[in-house]
Amino acid sequence: MSIRDQACVTGIGETRYTRETTRSQAELTFEAALAAIADAGLEPKDIDGVVPYVMGGVIAEDFITNFGLPDLRYSALTPMGGASSVAALQNAALAVAGGLANHVLITLGRGALSTGRITDRIGQMPQFRVVGEFEMPMGTVAPAQFYAPMARRHMELYGTTSAQLGEIAVTFRKHARLHDNAMMQKPMTLADHQASRMIADPLRLYDCCLESAGAAAVVISRADRARDLRQPPIYIGGVAEGHPDSPSTITQRPDICRIGLAKAAPKAFAMAGVTHKDIDVAEIYDCFTYIVLCQLEDMGFCAKGEGGAFVQGGRIALGGELPVNTHGGLLSQAHIAGMNHIVELTRQLRGQAGARQVADAEVGLVTGYGDLGDGSIAIMHR
Amino acid sequence: MNAPTYDKPQPDISAVSRPFWDGLREHRLLLQACARCHTVRHYPRPVCDRCYSMDCEWIAGSGRGTVHSWTVNHHPFHFAFKRESPFITLTVDLEEGVRMQAPLRDADASQLKIGMAVKLMYEDMTPELTLPAFRRAL
Numbered sequence: 325m326s327i328r329d330q331a332c333v334t335g336i337g338e339t340r341y342t343r344e345t346t347r348s349q350a351e352l353t354f355e356a357a358l359a360a361i362a363d364a365g366l367e368p369k370d371i372d373g374v375v376p377y378v379m380g381g382v383i384a385e386d387f388i389t390n391f392g393l394p395d396l397r398y399s400a401l402t403p404m405g406g407a408s409s410v411a412a413l414q415n416a417a418l419a420v421a422g423g424l425a426n427h428v429l430i431t432l433g434r435g436a437l438s439t440g441r442i443t444d445r446i447g448q449m450p451q452f453r454v455v456g457e458f459e460m461p462m463g464t465v466a467p468a469q470f471y472a473p474m475a476r477r478h479m480e481l482y483g484t485t486s487a488q489l490g491e492i493a494v495t496f497r498k499h500a501r502l503h504d505n506a507m508m509q510k511p512m513t514l515a516d517h518q519a520s521r522m523i524a525d526p527l528r529l530y531d532c533c534l535e536s537a538g539a540a541a542v543v544i545s546r547a548d549r550a551r552d553l554r555q556p557p558i559y560i561g562g563v564a565e566g567h568p569d570s571p572s573t574i575t576q577r578p579d580i581c582r583i584g585l586a587k588a589a590p591k592a593f594a595m596a597g598v599t600h601k602d603i604d605v606a607e608i609y610d611c612f613t614y615i616v617l618c619q620l621e622d623m624g625f626c627a628k629g630e631g632g633a634f635v636q637g638g639r640i641a642l643g644g645e646l647p648v649n650t651h652g653g654l655l656s657q658a659h660i661a662g663m664n665h666i667v668e669l670t671r672q673l674r675g676q677a678g679a680r681q682v683a684d685a686e687v688g689l690v691t692g693y694g695d696l697g698d699g700s701i702a703i704m705h706r
Numbered sequence: 707m708n709a710p711t712y713d714k715p716q717p718d719i720s721a722v723s724r725p726f727w728d729g730l731r732e733h734r735l736l737l738q739a740c741a742r743c744h745t746v747r748h749y750p751r752p753v754c755d756r757c758y759s760m761d762c763e764w765i766a767g768s769g770r771g772t773v774h775s776w777t778v779n780h781h782p783f784h785f786a787f788k789r790e791s792p793f794i795t796l797t798v799d800l801e802e803g804v805r806m807q808a809p810l811r812d813a814d815a816s817q818l819k820i821g822m823a824v825k826l827m828y829e830d831m832t833p834e835l836t837l838p839a840f841r842r843a844l
Binding site: 454456463 | 784
């Protein structure tokens with residue numbers, strides 16, 4: 325049995341994305357959730373499954389209370405950090421395909437600086453327990469520092485350059501400037517990227533994602549329920565999650581230039597029955613520029629070591645062979661932990677992306693990346 | 707006068723990892739190995755992922771290794787590391803087949819290469835806590 329094409333994204337919703345907020349994560353989450361439910365043409369009472377974000381400040385019970393849900397019969401968590409959103413698609417697709425629910429709501433809200441800096445937050449996350457004991461005491465305390473040695477080794481082995489990473493940041497900024505709900509509207513040149521201060525060598529400031537406040541939500545419906553709803557259904561053709569070897573510490577990982585997505589991607593492509601050439605648009609989790617390059621390789625769009633050359637020459641820009649992060653991504657739209665990537669892929673496949681629309685986008689993919697290397701991927705089509 | 711307080715993050719040491727930290731305090735590198743199949747594992751954990759034995763022994767590591775990768779930390783993220791920034795953190799392949807992460811004290815980034823030989827040293831931070839660091843092996 326395959327769950328290919330048995331579940332659809334039927335509703336999407338977002339708040340405005342900002343640097344700080346006076347609103348709670350719960351308020352932001354409910355606003356995005358209500359928008360997604362309305363977008364689908366559903367009523368809150370139609371929701372019978374919920375997969376909230378582990379760190380999102382809400383639990384499934386909060387939706388019963390606030391939305392008056394009469395019979396919530398499915399709830400789950402996908403605690404995979406930034407891979408959670410796309411892993412939740414897998415979870416929700418299974419739930420609706422298996423008949424456990426008809427319409428599953430997936431939510432993700434973040435309070436950014438209003439709920440503490442990233443370095444404070446990760447200290448409480450179980451995926452950081454091992455490095456908390458053996459690496460943080462020596463000064464490796466933030467994601468940029470954990471991932472920098474992956475990028476450095478890639479550069480040493482394959483000749484990847486900072487300017488190639490910069491091409492990713494500059495491309496996503498161009499895309500963000502076509503989106504009225506993207507935080508970063510100031511133009512960025514490659515020279516700006518190269519002049520940005522070093523954070524954890526080789527990662528510069530403009531290689532690092534934003535911290536944002538806001539929320540996004542999607543509704544996943546069983547395919548036979550999706551066809552009569554308000555929006556054209558966007559089918560989940562293939563979906564998978566993958567965990568790297570030594571998931572809790574990069575230091576001990578046999579190949580530090582390879583992440584969990586390398587295991588997940590072939591399964592998702594096989595389930596969807598498509599090849600790389602079929603992908604019209606890709607929304608790739610971009611906590612750091614290097615992580616985008618690494619995922620392009622680990623998904624097989626190019627060989628290991630060729631990512632630097634792959635991202636050059638406009639290939640990943642709108643109008644290029646594989647437009648990536650048409651909304652600006654975590655680097656330039658907002659850090660909504662990749663739920664904003666799912667929303668954008670849905671818009672692209674519906675043909676609702678306005679100035680950012682990839683012409684005739686029929687098939688696309690979205691990935692998630694979670695500390696310290698978890699991966700998730702969904703291949704979707706209209 | 708009070709002694710200055712130690713303001714960096716400290717390890718939350720468990721019963722499983724205690725011998726490793728006790729070893730560092732005595733300026734010895736103790737690595738966990740499986741008591742049945744003798745596979746060395748790091749960081750310390752309860753089960754051997756090769757033979758599933760939960761019995762372990764502790765072996766003395768040589769402290770010799772080679773550079774696997776590195777970063778230069780310019781932005782300290784934690785206030786207590788501000789005074790030493792920028793500083794280099796190495797990922798090192800130890801001779802025993804496991805890796806270790808620790809700062810490099812006696813070289814700048816332009817001298818670094820994958821495969822460069824390094825030697826472990828010990829930095830006493832408090833009477834209870836000694837942390838690893840590396841220097842170039844000459």
